[in-house]
Every structure is written in structure tokens, then in C-alpha cells.
Amino acid sequence: MTCWIIEDEPPALRRLTKLLAEVRPQLHIAFTTDSIASCVRALQDQVHPDLIFSDIHLADGLSFSIWEQVDCTSPIIFTTAYDQYGVRAFRVNSIDYLMKPIGAPELEQALDRLAQRTAPLPHQDWSRIAALIQERQPAYRERFLAQKGQEWLPIRVADLRQIYSQDGLTFALTTQGQRVLLDDVLDRIEEELDPRTWFRINRAQIIHVEAVRKVQPYFNHRLALELSPRGEGENIVSRPRVKAVKEWLGK
Numbered sequence: 001m002t003c004w005i006i007e008d009e010p011p012a013l014r015r016l017t018k019l020l021a022e023v024r025p026q027l028h029i030a031f032t033t034d035s036i037a038s039c040v041r042a043l044q045d046q047v048h049p050d051l052i053f054s055d056i057h058l059a060d061g062l063s064f065s066i067w068e069q070v071d072c073t074s075p076i077i078f079t080t081a082y083d084q085y086g087v088r089a090f091r092v093n094s095i096d097y098l099m100k101p102i103g104a105p106e107l108e109q110a111l112d113r114l115a116q117r118t119a120p121l122p123h124q125d126w127s128r129i130a131a132l133i134q135e136r137q138p139a140y141r142e143r144f145l146a147q148k149g150q151e152w153l154p155i156r157v158a159d160l161r162q163i164y165s166q167d168g169l170t171f172a173l174t175t176q177g178q179r180v181l182l183d184d185v186l187d188r189i190e191e192e193l194d195p196r197t198w199f200r201i202n203r204a205q206i207i208h209v210e211a212v213r214k215v216q217p218y219f220n221h222r223l224a225l226e227l228s229p230r231g232e233g234e235n236i237v238s239r240p241r242v243k244a245v246k247e248w249l250g251k
Contacts, residue, residue, distance in 0.1 A: 001027050001050040001051065002027075002028050002029075002030040002049040002050050002051075003020070003027055003028070003029055003030065003049050003050060003051040003052065003053060004029070004030060004031040004033070004039075004042070004049045004051075004052045004053070004074075005017070005031075005032045005033075005052075005053045005054075006033055006039050006052065006053065006054040006055060006058070006063055006066075007032070007034060007053070007054075007055045008034035008035070008055060008058045008059050009055070009158050009210075010175065011175065011210040012055070012079070012100065012101075012102075012210070013032060013034075015101065015102065015210070016053060016079070016107075017029060019102060019103075019104050019107050022104060023104055023107055023108045023111065024108075024111055027051070031046070031049070034058065034059065035058060035059060036063060036065055036066050037060060039063075040066055040069050040070055043066070043070040044070060048072060048073050048074045049074050050074065050075075051074060051076075051077065051114065052072070052074045052075070052076045052077070053076075053077050053078075053079055054066070054076055054077070054078055054079065055078075055079050055080070056080050056133070063078075064126040064127070064129060064130045067124070067126050068126050068127065075096075075114055075117070076095070076096070077098060077110050077114070078090065078095065078096070078097040078098070079097070079098050079100055079102060080097055080098070080099060080100065081099070081194065081196050081197060090129075095124070096110055096113060096114065098110055100196070100197070101197075101209055101210070140157075140192060140193060140194040141157055141189070141192035141193055142156065142157055143155065143156055143157060144157065144160075144172065144182050144184070145182070145183060146172065146180035146181060146182060147180065147181040148180070152183070155172070155174070155180060159175055160172045160173065160174055160175070160208065161174065161175055161207070161208045161210065161227070161228075161229060161231075162205065162206070162207050162208065162211060162227065162229075162231045162233065163182070163186065163193075163198075163205075163206045164186070164204050164205045164206070164231065164232070165185075165186045166204070166232065169181060170183075170184055170185060170189070171232075173229055173231045175229075176229075177229035177231075179231075179232075186200075186204070189206065190206055193206065195248075196209075197209050197210075199241075199244075199245055199248050200241070201225065201235070201236070201237045201238065201241060201245060202234070202236060202237065202238040203238070204233060204234075205233045205234070205235070207225070207227060207235075209248070209249065211227045211228060211229070212225055212226075212227060212249060213227065213228050214226035215246075215249065218236060218237075220239060221242065222236055222237055222238060222239050222242060223236070223237035223242055223245065223246075224236055225237065
């Protein structure tokens with residue numbers, strides 16, 4: 001079997017690739033892309049795969065527009081971070097989906113459901129489904145302005161792994177370990193981030209779920225996190241937040 005992955009977040013792509021190798025090593029990933037335009041071209045030029053994994057929100061728009069432009073015969077499993085109101089649109093339209101961060105058991109169940117499916121899905125009204133999904137979604141922050149020298153440059157929230165305060169300033173750490181200065185305070189930033197992927201582990205640090213590599217017990221019933229990239233913070237979960245961070249990481 002062959003599959004394609006449409007995903008614009010490199011850590012999420014790596015995670016899904018690794019999980020597929022574990023639960024379905026016979027499944028060959030033949031093509032990956034991070035944009036609507038390149039996927040449309042591939043579907044027009046290549047043999048359609050046996051399965052497609054598709055993120056919903058891509059850099060150049062919602063992936064639903066792909067299926068509006070090309071008549072695709074491949075089954076699709078959407079990967080999404082949308083909340084209960086968004087996934088309702090999938091359920092009522094019998095569309096398979098996986099909530100991020102994806103776990104091995106959920107991935108295996110989705111693949112089993114696909115293998116047991118006997119009838120093709122009916123034609124979908126993708127524009128209607130897109131409207132349903134966006135209907136009650138909160139508007140989370142997508143970009144910050146980061147200072148570099150005398151300039152301020154836009155940087156995507158998806159490209160950050162940690163935001164922290166130090167010496168009265170607010171810094172962010174990118175996926176590549178680069179530190180940038182943000183013109184905002186941590187309290188306001190926390191309110192504007194998606195709580196499914198971001199968590200404030202102590203008064204000075206907010207971290208992305210994809211940054212966590214290991215969790216260890218720490219002095220005074222706290223937790224110590226191994227993060228990648230590590231950054232300059234303590235990476236210690238304060239005692240009142242221990243239970244909540246465990247629940248967050250286990251979702």
C-alpha cells in the first residue's frame with residue numbers, strides 16, 4: 001500500500017512518519033507535501049495513493065480546497081487539532097480523523113476502520129464541511145512580530161517551541177533553537193495560544209507539546225521536563241500544575 005501525507009508542520013510530519021513505521025511498516029509513504037498547490041498538481045499528474053493523511057490548516061489555506069479542485073478516489077484520514085465542535089462535522093459526515101498529537105493506538109484504530117470499510121464514502125460537500133468546522137472555532141494567535149536588530153519580522157506560532165520571560169523581557173525559542181525577542185507579555189500571550197498545543201508549566205515558561213521529550217519526577221512533587229530544543233528556562237513544572245500538565249500531555 002502507498003500513502004501520501006499532507007502536513008506543513010515538520011515535527012508533526014516526523015511524528016506521523018515514525019508512528020506509521022511502527023504500526024504499519026508495510027505502508028509506503030510515497031509523497032509528502034506542505035501545500036495545497038503542490039498536492040493538487042500531484043493528484044493531477046500521478047496515480048492516486050491507497051490512502052492520504054491530510055492536515056486541515058495549511059500555510060496556503062484549508063486542505064478541503066484540494067478535494068474541491070481534484071476528484072480524488074483515495075480515502076482520506078484528516079489530522080486535526082480542532083475541538084469538539086470542529087470534529088462534530090467529521091462525525092456527521094462519516095469522515096475519519098485523528099486528533100493531534102496523534103498516538104499509536106488511535107492511528108492503528110483508524111487504519112483498522114479503513115481496512116474494514118466495504119463501501120466508498122458518498123460525495124462530500126467540502127465547502128459546507130469547512131464552514132461547519134470553522135463555525136465555532138476560537139481564533140488563536142498565528143503569528144508574532146519578533147525583533148531582529150532594528151527590525152521586526154513576522155514569525156509563525158507553529159515554528160515556535162517555547163515562550164518564556166527573562167529579565168523583564170519575553171523571548172521565544174524556534175524549532176531550530178534560535179532565540180527571538182517578542183514585544184508582548186507572557187500573561188497576554190498565554191491567553192492567545194491554543195491550549196491543546198501550548199501549556200504554561202510555571203510562571204515564566206509556556207511550552208509546545210511537540211517540544212517535550214521526557215518527563216521525570218522532581219524535588220517537592222514537581223516534574224522536570226526534557227525539552228528539544230532545551231532553551232534557557234528551568235523546564236520545571238510547578239507543583240499546582242503537575243496534574244494538569246499530565247492530562248495535557250496524555251491527550
